[in-house]
Amino acid sequence: MGTAVGVGFLLFQLGAVFTQHLGPTRYFAWAPNDYVVRYRLTVREGDRELAASEILARYRHLYGVSAGATSSASVEGVYENPPQQLIDQILQYERTYGRKDHAVVTLTYRLDERAPVDWVWHG
Amino acid sequence: MARLIRMGLESPHSPLRVTGTSLPPAVLLAVKVMALAFLLHNQLQALPAPFLSFVPGLDSLPAGGILPMVLQAACLGAGLCILFNLWPRLSSLVLGTAILIAILSSRTYLENNRFFTGSFLFLAGLYSDRFGLSLLRAQVIVLYFGATLNKFLEPDWRSGQFFVAFGQVSGYHSVYAMIPDSVFPIIGWSVILTEAAIFGGLLIPALRRPAVWLAVGYHTSLLMISGRTFGLFWFALLASFAVFLDWPVRSGEVVFNPASAWRLATASLHRLDIDRIFQWTSSPVATLTVLGKTTHRRGFAGLLTILLNSPWAYLAFVAVVAPLPEHFARLPALLVLAVLGLLAADAFLRRLRPLLVQRRTLVQVSGSRG
Numbered sequence: 420m421g422t423a424v425g426v427g428f429l430l431f432q433l434g435a436v437f438t439q440h441l442g443p444t445r446y447f448a449w450a451p452n453d454y455v456v457r458y459r460l461t462v463r464e465g466d467r468e469l470a471a472s473e474i475l476a477r478y479r480h481l482y483g484v485s486a487g488a489t490s491s492a493s494v495e496g497v498y499e500n501p502p503q504q505l506i507d508q509i510l511q512y513e514r515t516y517g518r519k520d521h522a523v524v525t526l527t528y529r530l531d532e533r534a535p536v537d538w539v540w541h542g
Numbered sequence: 543m544a545r546l547i548r549m550g551l552e553s554p555h556s557p558l559r560v561t562g563t564s565l566p567p568a569v570l571l572a573v574k575v576m577a578l579a580f581l582l583h584n585q586l587q588a589l590p591a592p593f594l595s596f597v598p599g600l601d602s603l604p605a606g607g608i609l610p611m612v613l614q615a616a617c618l619g620a621g622l623c624i625l626f627n628l629w630p631r632l633s634s635l636v637l638g639t640a641i642l643i644a645i646l647s648s649r650t651y652l653e654n655n656r657f658f659t660g661s662f663l664f665l666a667g668l669y670s671d672r673f674g675l676s677l678l679r680a681q682v683i684v685l686y687f688g689a690t691l692n693k694f695l696e697p698d699w700r701s702g703q704f705f706v707a708f709g710q711v712s713g714y715h716s717v718y719a720m721i722p723d724s725v726f727p728i729i730g731w732s733v734i735l736t737e738a739a740i741f742g743g744l745l746i747p748a749l750r751r752p753a754v755w756l757a758v759g760y761h762t763s764l765l766m767i768s769g770r771t772f773g774l775f776w777f778a779l780l781a782s783f784a785v786f787l788d789w790p791v792r793s794g795e796v797v798f799n800p801a802s803a804w805r806l807a808t809a810s811l812h813r814l815d816i817d818r819i820f821q822w823t824s825s826p827v828a829t830l831t832v833l834g835k836t837t838h839r840r841g842f843a844g845l846l847t848i849l850l851n852s853p854w855a856y857l858a859f860v861a862v863v864a865p866l867p868e869h870f871a872r873l874p875a876l877l878v879l880a881v882l883g884l885l886a887a888d889a890f891l892r893r894l895r896p897l898l899v900q901r902r903t904l905v906q907v908s909g910s911r912g
Contacts, residue, residue: 421668425677428664429684436688440695446596449688451654452772453696455707479593480650497711508649511594515601531698532707 443503456498458505458528464520468492478512481505502528506538513542552816557625558854561817564631565669568784569678571853573634573666575781575860576659577621579774580637582864585656589613589640590648597646609647616640635667655775658685662782678785679744685779686741693734700734702726712768736760744786754783759882765875770868777860789851794834795821796848804830807845814854843888846881 432447439448462469462477474494475481482505484496498505509524524540551558560567560574580586591610592601600606617640623633641660645652658681665677693699698707705726709718740760743753758780765776798808808830812822820832832844839847849855863874 422670422673422677425665425668428661429677429680432661432681432684432688436684436691440691445692446652447657448692449654449685450692451689451775453689453692453699453704455704455711457707457711478650480590482650504649508594511649515594529707531703532710533698533703 443501444507445501446504450500452499454499454501455531456500456502456505456528457495457532458498458502458526459493459495460509460527461493461525463523463525469522477517478508498528502526502530502536502538509540513540517542548813551813555626555628556816557627558814558857559627559816560853563627565634565666566675567817567853568787568789569666569669569675570627570630571856572678572781572784573624573630573637573663574853575856576663576774576778577624577633577637578857578860579777579781579864580617580641580659581621582861583774583777585774586614586617588651589617589644590651592647594649595647596649596652600647606647609643613640613644631667631669633667634663634669638663638665638667653773655773655778658782659774659778662778675785678782682779682782682786683741683744686737686744690734690737690741693730693737699730700727702728702730705729750786754786755882755885757783758878762875762878762882766872766879769872771871776871777864781856794832794847795823796844797823797825797827797831797833799827799829800824801826802829804845811845811848811852814852815848817853819851820848837892846884850881850885 432449435447436449439445439450445453460474460481462474469477470491471494475484481494481496482498482500484494505528506526509526513520513522513524521542522540523542526538526540527535528538529535550556553559554562557574560570563570565573589610592603592606595601603609616636620633620637620640622628624630624637638660641656642664645657645660662678662681665681668677696704698704702723703726705718706723709715709721712718736756737760740753740757743749743756761776761779765771771777796808796812798804798812800808802808815822829841830844832839832847834847859874863871866874
């Protein structure tokens with residue numbers, strides 16, 4: 420029984436290794452720190468831009484945020500997974516906890532120092 | 543007092559003992575290293591409350607607020623049980639499951655190093671004598687397969703663009719600026735081929751040992767370059783290689799001189815060998831000697847052989863290194879690379895020696911004929 424569970428667990432991982440390549444994420448697919456995503460995140464609620472501390476509190480943990488690179492109204496950091504995983508995190512928050520805030524979230528990122536990409540969410 | 547310490551060390555529940563439990567010694571050592579690193583690396587405090595979970599609805603459970611406390615209690619209890627040889631298989635299952643539940647309960651907690659540690663501990667908890675080390679070895683092999691495949695399929699790894707970007711954020715802009723653009727694809731392909739070689743080597747029994755040494759050197763070099771252990775990754779991954787080495791086994795006989803200058807070190811090593819990995823014989827020889835099946839290692843080389851085969855040495859290393867701030871991480875990496883260098887030099891000289899002897903004999907024979 421235990422061995423069957425173990426084999427199933429490994430098959431799940433092997434499945435993720437293959438199927439995650441069909442989309443833009445790499446969840447559970449053993450792609451450790453294979454990306455350099457420099458990003459800048461701003462959040463606006465109505466007319467008010469949230470302060471960096473408020474953005475950090477909103478999403479609780481944003482990977483790779485360095486204090487020195489964070490201005491008063493935006494959060495900057497370096498993410499080491501595909502950018503879609505960061506977007507997923509923001510989207511899940513805005514569709515659940517933050518759905519009544521009607522926030523406008525702007526994520527500007529550069530994947531591996533390529534051209535900047537803007538992703539905007541209107542809540 | 544000394545007697546009490548000795549009784550504690552030699553007890554079946556000694557943290558330094560890796561034999562006499564339901565897990566094979568190599569697995570128990572690996573899970574002990576992982577549990578120790580987990581407890582000393584501030585991972586207990588990092589266990590999250592459910593938030594943006596992978597499983598829909600998990601973060602809206604009324605009892606979700608107590609989950610971090612439950613996970614912390616489970617991880618602390620299971621971690622200590624592993625260290626003290628109390629139900630180590632069940633405790634590995636509990637610790638691994640707790641880490642995996644924490645990951646499922648919060649996207650923000652997902653990091654590859656935690657997923658690997660949780661997965662290995664979970665599989666160690668499912669260990670059965672019938673299937674042996676297969677599942678645990680498969681876990682490490684799947685990791686390298688996934689890592690190699692991902693890098694191979696990413697254009698930025700093949701073109702070297704990843705390293706252009708890495709240079710921008712690594713804090714070594716000036717160093718990276720000196721590297722010609724044509725070199726970056728070579729670096730990218732070197733990494734892909736190294737991980738592919740480790741994957742292939744771990745699959746083939748005859749190549750497992752060199753694959754493990756390559757992997758230890760590769761990941762420790764990454765630590766030297768980046769200055770990061772990547773959370774638990776360096777500790778957990780290196781510990782997991784124990785399951786590929788049929789280790790520790792009886793590693794030979796230690797012949798020591800109780801009256802020599804090494805006597806204090808020798809006596810300590812003898813006492814700490816609570817799993818009886820070596821057979822210890824006192825003899826009025828000039829220096830400490832480890833007699834293997836085909837090798838004799840004297841003095842410092844013998845000491846190094848004893849340390850490399852001693853479970854306590856790895857646990858002591860992790861106990862010192864895991865709590866260190868990240869900016870000190872290069873120091874232990876330097877030590878590991880130095881040991882690898884010594885082992886490589888030793889292996890090279892051992893292969894060279896018979897050739898030199900053969901050549902000398904040929905010269906003597908041809909000289910006597912002439």
